[in-house]
Amino acid sequence: MVPFAGWEMPVQYADMGVLQSHHHVRESAGLFDVSHMLQTKITGSDHLAFLSRVLVADLSSVPSDRAQLSLITNDRGGIxxxxxxQRRDDHVYLVSNAGTRDKDLAHLHTQLEIFRKEGGDVALEVMEGESLLALQGPKSAQALATLITAPSSPDFLASIPFMAAADVDVAGVPVRLTRCGYTGEDGFEISLPHSEAPRIAELLLSSLGGSVVKLAGLGPRDSLRLEAGLCLYGHDVDEDVSPVEAGLAWTISKKRRAEGGFLGAETILDQIKSGPTRKRVGLIVDGAPAREGAQILSLSGEKLGKVTSGAPSPSLKKNVAMGYVPAGQSKLGTELQVEVRGKKYNAKVVKMPFVPARYYKPN
Structure with missing residues (x-):
């Protein structure tokens, strides 16, 4: 157990080391307790108009019961x-990071007050009574299906694609199910009452004979998301990094690019048009693994940037990393170097994700 954003979090569990747990999620299913994440509900007749200011997402074009990754930006275009x-019929459900809880809430409440003074009808509720379980891996749907008591259709989960959601009963407990996660694998995030979370977790762990679903902690969560090329806030992105620099411009729709209207839009849209001066890239590193903070160098030894995340990839059996380099050095195949403990190692810019995603799509 380690301190994490004010919580005590498991790095690993007694029955399985980090490496074994990583492979188990890739091959079977892992259960992560991510109840530390901030869950909020945005309501009011003008909630979509309010969110169009604070998020880069265009929720007006998102159907009900569909979700997407989005970004909360500042007036400088930083993240x-x-x-x-996730859009619901009468509100929006939002899950954000535990480490930025206080900052997120302060920012959202400031923007709420501004919006309300302009006559807007919007409210924010922190879902304090809800836990969040993330079931991840190729056998997640098989395990979860054994516990769904409503709807009763045996192939119900097959109709829910990646980033879709539904209200279901799991072992008699009403939950909010979203087909998403942070591992690059198929899986679900399950929002449910605190009082029911331990029982549902135990039932998932004992499903399908008890060997399919295993508890997983922060250790495999980090290596899985790195292989999937996914950013970790405070490391790969922060308030001094724009969505364009981070390679997240895809979260901004054509309509939003045309209309703007969100905080930092002028800076962000200018970068989309003209290109950023630096970009987040993926690296395969020879020799020693390049961890966060390692210098990224040109072949001539010029300092270009720093690694923001890096580790050995259990799936690839290679050292992988992410970091920022000048745009001119970001082309796939570019040969670079990294400096680890005073020694220089060869590195190459490669496409992300490092391990192809296996998100579920119905046939």
């Missing part, structure tokens, strides 16, 4: 946080 935002 205050990344989040998963």
């Amino acid at each position: 205050i946080d990344d989040c998963v935002v």
Whole structure:
């Protein structure tokens, strides 16, 4: 157990080391307790108009019961946080990072007051009574299906694609199910009452004979998301990094690019048009693994940037890393170097994700 954003979090569990747990999620299913994440509900007749100011997402074009990754931006075009935002019939459900909880809430409440003074009808509720379980891996749907008591259709989960959601009963407990996660694998995030979370977790762990679903902690969560090329807030993105620099411009739709209207839009849209001066890239590193903070160098030894995340990839059996380099050095195949403990090692810019995603899509 380690301190994490004010919580005590498991790095690994007694029955399985980090490496073994990583492979188990890739091959079977892992259960992560991510109840530390901030879950909020945005309501009011003008909630979509309000969110169009604070998020880069175009929720007006998102159908109900669909979710997407989005970004909360500041007036300089930097990223205050990344989040998963889900449209419901009468509100929006938003999940953001535990480490930025206080900052996110302060920012959102400031923007709420401004919006309300202009006559807007919007409210924010922190879902304090809800836990969040993330079931991840190729056998997640098989395990979860054994516990769904409503709807009763045996192939119900097959109709839910990646980033879709539904209200279901799991072992008699009403939950909010979203087909998403942060591992690059198929899986689900399950929002449910605190009082029911331990029982549902135990049932998932004992499903399908008890060997399919295993508890997983922060260790495999980090290596899995790195292989998937996914950013970790405070490391790969922060308030001094724009969505364009981070390679997240895809979260900004054509309509939003045309209309703007979100905080930092002028800077961000100018970067989309003209190109950023630096970019987040993926690296395969020879020799020693390049961890966060390692210098990225040109072949001539010029300092270009720093690694923001890096580790050995259990799936590839290679050292992988992410970091920022000048745009001119970001082309796939570019040969670079990294400096680790005073020694220089060869590195090459490669396409991300390092391990192809296996998100579920119905046939």
